[in-house]
Amino acid sequence: MTLLRAENITVSDADTPILHPVSLHLSPGEPLVVLGETGSGKSLLAQAIMGTLPKDLSPKGRVVLGDRLLDAARPVGFRPLWGREIAVLPQEPWLSLDPLMRAGAQVSEAHRLVRGLGAAEARAQAQEDLARLSLDGAEDRYPHELSGGMAQRVAIAAARAGGARIVIADEPTKGLDAARRDEVADLLLAELAQGGGLLVITHDLALARRIGGRIIILREGKVVEAGVTRSVMAAPVKEYTRELIAADPETWAARRKPPAGAAMLSATGLAAERGGHRLFSDISFDLCEGRILGVTGPSGCGKSTLGDVILGLVRPAAGRVEREPGLPPTAFQKLYQDPVAAFPRHRTLGRTLFDVACRHGQTQGRIDALMPRLGLAPALLNRKPGAVSGGELQRLALLRLLLVRPRFIFADEPTSRLDPITQKQVIGLLTETAEREGCGIMLVSHDAALVGATADHVLSLAAPQKHTELNAPIVAGALQ
Structure with a gap:
């Protein structure tokens, strides 16, 4: 029996x-993983199967769902099946969550409108769903009060509330630490025990291994390799698949620590709160020119909030931040965790980047020089944000930031959307920026191996006692 079949x-x-033509099928109880680099067409494949592609893109092919035959070129036929027969866990939680509704209400609404539960039963079920994802107490928070990882889990709970047998999970663990990643993977796999179908779109090698089943490797819109996940990951046949697996941060050599320059900012006794809850206390450090400070810890521990405090976007509950005098406000920049929310939706990316370049005395030539270094095709500049992948948009956000030539960068999960190969390129560009231009960088990541290989020092917000600054290899080893 086949639950879903997509042809050409x-x-x-x-x-x-x-x-290019891709065919696949979903069988009850057997997951299918689509793995590939950023911009390889993974999310486009999922959107074409769901009938949710942007209007300026044209799909072809057919989808067989049970006894229904659907034409991918006519997405209106897919709409009655959303949530009831087939559900998608979105890559961008900020676009799927209503900014004016609390988290619990968004999940309970799906239980009421799709499953037909009564109001009280829907609220109780929503609380249970959130608790299963370690979101106890989050039901009264608005999306902007949640960390990126917490928002992703709320979006998962809302998407699953309709009870659809087939789930398409598009980068479901983006931005989550290893423990949360495994929890989400296990939650998705639990649904298969009831005879459901699961299609997982990801660039995360660890998630692919955890999900198992069958796997399709995509590159530049074409199928490179396919087979049983365990076999492909253990003994890949194609050279590209071998390169993809070899680029895992677990295999990176530690970065050589450069000589320290002058301190560009100092934090003393910092504390912050969110929703009346203390996130962290007594954080102190100095960041010098050309140095990278890694910040790591579980989802929701306050990593992004710490950066907002350093940048002056959020008032600290205690402590102070001192910056190098004489620098303009634009010298301190943030690379946002969710670039979709940071780009104007109705302007082409090229126009947005050119405007930033002009504002800061740069030329189109600077944009053209950075594009290949970030692995970006010039054709992307003619598109709007909704027509590029999340990983491509993240690299374009980094390009926009580099046009300002900042002295300090708070990089909030800058590679959470990127495949291992592209991730290594982007981290290389960040470290090069620190070393060549004397830029200080705070690098936030849930990936302890990446932070351990990249940072000169690491601040761990996962420690239950007072937060301390330690050598990167020591912290990375302790977190593994």
Whole structure:
């Protein structure tokens, strides 16, 4: 028995094919993983199967769902099935969550409207769903009061509330620490025990291994390799698959620590709160020119809030931050965890980047020089944010930031959307920026191996006692 079959799915931008023919099937109880680099067409494949592609992209092919035959070129036919027969766990929680509704209400609404539960039963079920995802107490918070990882888990709970047998999970663990990643993977796998179907879109090698089942490797919109996940990951046949697996941060050599320059900012006794709860206390450190300070810890521990305090975007509950005098406010920049929320939706990316370049005395030539270093195709500049992948948008956000030539960068999960190969390139560009331009960087990541190999010092917000600054290898080893 086959729950879903997709045949010869393609996607084109005008006359340019960006996803070449892909066929797949979902069987009850057997997960399918689609793994590939950023911009390989993974999310486009999922959107074409769901009927949710942007209007300026053209899909072809057909989808067989039970006894229904659907034409990918006519997405209106998919709408009655959303939430009831097939559900998607979105890559961008900020676009799927209502900013004016509390988390609990968003989940209970799906139980009421899709499953037909009564109001009281829907609220109780929503609380249970959130508790299963370690979100006890989050039901009264608005999306902007949640960390990126917490918002992702709320979006998962809302998408699953309709009870659809088939789930398409598009980067479901983006930005989550290892423990939360495994919890989400186990939650998705638990649904399979009841005979459901699961399609997971990811660039995360650890998640692919955890999910298991079968796997399809995509590159530049084409299938490179396919087979049983365990076999492909253990003994890949194609050179590209071997390169992808070899780029895992677990295999990176530790970065050589550069000589320290002058201190560009100092934090003393910092504390912060969110929703009346203390996130951290007594944080003190100095950040010198050319140095990278890693910040790590579980989802929701306050990593992003710490950066906002340093940048003056959030008032600390205690303590103070001192910056190098004489620097303009634009010298201190943030690379946001969710670039979708940081780009104007209705302007082309090229226009947005050019405006920033002009504002800071740069030229189009600077943009053109940075594009290949970030692995970005020039054609992306003609598109709007909704027509590029999350990983491509994250690299464009880094490009925009580098146009300002900042002295300090707070990089909030800058590679959470990126495949291992692209991740290594982007981290390399960040470290090069620190060393060549004397830029101080605070690097936030849930990946202890990445932080251990990249940072000169690490601040762990996971420690139950007073937060301390330690050598990167020591902290990375303790967190593993």
